[in-house]
Amino acid sequence: MVYVFWIISLLFLYYFLEKRKKNRINELINLIENMKKQNYKIPMKQDDFSILEDEIYKLFIEIVEAKETSTKNSEKQIEYLEDIAHQIKTPITSMLFSIENLEMDFPDNEDVEILKRQTLRLNSLSDILLKLSSLDANKDLMKKEEIRLDELVDYALDSLNLKRFTNVEIDKSLKGNSIYGDFYWLAEALINIFKNADNRPTCDKIVVSSYKNPLYTSLIIKDNGGGIKKENMKKIFKRFYKTPDSNGFGIGLAMAKTIVEKNNGEISVKNENDGASFEIKFYNVT
Structure with missing residues (x-):
């Protein structure tokens, strides 16, 4: 009888520990899912899983902070790109106006024609940069x-x-x-x-x-x-x-x-x- 009781006790202990382990694993999964939903509340339990729980929490917070930093840097770069494209528009417009005057004074000058072609190319590039910045900055830009x-x-x-x-x-x-x-x-x-x-x-x-x-x-x-x-x-x-x-x-x-x-x-x-x-x-x- 003693041996039977001892075996039953071991089986019960094994069942208890396995169930507890599965419950804690499910809690860890729920913790990750909640953090995905920006719910960063961490359970205050102290057991063998607590260290893993703390490390998951710290890692997730680091990933979120890195993502936010990356997003802010990307937004700044897009703003800088758009600002540069706008800034170069003014001198390009002035250059094209001056080239038109040169064309009137030197209608057959090949250098003036080359200058005009390259300035128009530069103007096209500034238009493209503005379009790219619009595409990169606006996720919901497109109409349906x-x-x-x-x-x-x-x-x-x-x-x-x-x-x-x-x-x-x-x-x-x-x-x-x-x-x-x-x-x-x-x-x-x-x-x-x-x-x-x-x-x-x-x-x-x-x-x-x-x-x-x-x-x-x-x-x-x-x-x-x-x-x-x-x-x-x-x-x-x-x-x-x-x-x-x-x-x-x-x-x-x-x-x-x-x-x-x-x-x-x-x-x-x-x-x-x-x-x-x-x-x-x-x-x-x-």
Whole structure:
């Protein structure tokens, strides 16, 4: 009987300790979940788990503080970027005015033409920096409105000055498809994709088409500009990345990607036949 009682006591003790351990583990899980909800109240128990509890609490507080510091630094950088872009606008405007006067006095001077071209390029860069700062600073910047794809593409093309010999073919499929998003920001994204195609020396044709399935509505922009080199395929959407033959700033496609993603979409690219094919998928969620 003594042995039986001893075994039963051990089993009961084991059960008690296991149950206590599981309860404390659940309490630790609840502690982490509460801290995720910004409830930083820590239980005041003293047992074998207390040290682990204290360390979890300290680590979480350090992560929160580091995140807040990082967010503040990012916000300051965005403010500085926007301020710099605004500041350089004033001298650029003054320079363009002076260049117009020089053009009147020296209409055939090649140096004046070069100066004007570079100043306009600088002006474009300041506009791009302002747009980037707006995208980075505002998480809820995008509107949610119904957009017809044919109207969106027409608006983007009307805002561009494509090469004279570039032929743009718009498939009839665009007329029947609509998406939800911010019209003017998405037009900005398309403008950058069209520019990327038109800037390729051999590109003289751009084809725009669309299709829809239960999951998403797709917009496809194909060109015959020779395609993208394999080593550049994964880099072209990175900010400030430029291919050796590019005349841009390396911002357009990165900006297009950011805009599309902020409008509940995704963008991808592949080589097809004699050029590149960009596909934008807008998921059917309003």
